[in-house]
Amino acid sequence: MTLFLLMIVAHVLGDFYLQKNQWVACRNTHHYASWGLCKHVLSHLVLLVIAVWLAGDLSAKAWIAIVLIGFSHLLIDIWKSYQADKLIYFLLDQLFHVLIIALAAWVLSGADIEQIKNQLLSLLTVKYLAIGCAYVIACRPVSIAISIALDQYTVQLKDKQTGLASAGCWIGYLERCLIISFVLIGQFAGVGFLLAAKTIFRFGDLTKEKDMKLTEYMMLGTLLSFSCALILGWWVNRL
Incomplete structure (x- = not known):
């Protein structure tokens, strides 16, 4: 080695x-x-x-x-x-x-x-397999699930979607993987820091738009993403 x-x-x-x-x-x-x-x-x-x-x-x-x-x-x-x-x-x-x-x-x-x-x-123990499953599930599958869950609200905000193509998906992947990592190493303060950082970056967009629908939509998406990641991290720790 x-x-x-x-x-x-x-x-x-x-x-x-x-x-x-x-x-x-x-x-x-x-x-x-x-x-x-x-x-x-x-x-x-x-x-x-x-x-x-x-x-x-x-x-x-x-x-x-x-x-x-x-x-x-x-x-x-x-x-x-x-x-x-x-x-x-x-x-x-x-x-x-x-x-x-x-x-x-x-x-x-x-x-x-x-x-x-x-x-x-x-490496093919329950521990490592569970960790691998958590990260794999946290990316594409959770992204699709959140997209389906928010579909009825997404159609109401078609004119508001001016961001980079696919950037939202990658942000979701990264944030969920980071949250799982924080949970696995017991650093829950990192989860709070990540949520605070995302809120700060989004705050300017939300206050500029002054659109209640957009604010609620972003909050709902963020909370769903964080919840899924926390559940996956908890599941791995239980195993």
């Missing part, structure tokens, strides 16, 4: 702190013929060597792993250079990098398949 974490730190430093904007622009323009990409991969290799050295394993197998990680990083970044600048490609890019680092760390650690299997099975 120490080696894996050190390699992740090296990856984060190389990808997000040492990589210059000029290198990224060069990569996106020249793709595999980019000098910026070469510099980026070389910086990654140096950081990986330092990470493996700190972990105390600079064996021949470790050097091979470093070279393979660097080569895979080059291929992944070349693929990324042909993709649009969208969140999905950014997440896929990082996922590929982390999976390869995890595979290399696993091989270097000498762990066998049975040990990896036991570690994965240890």
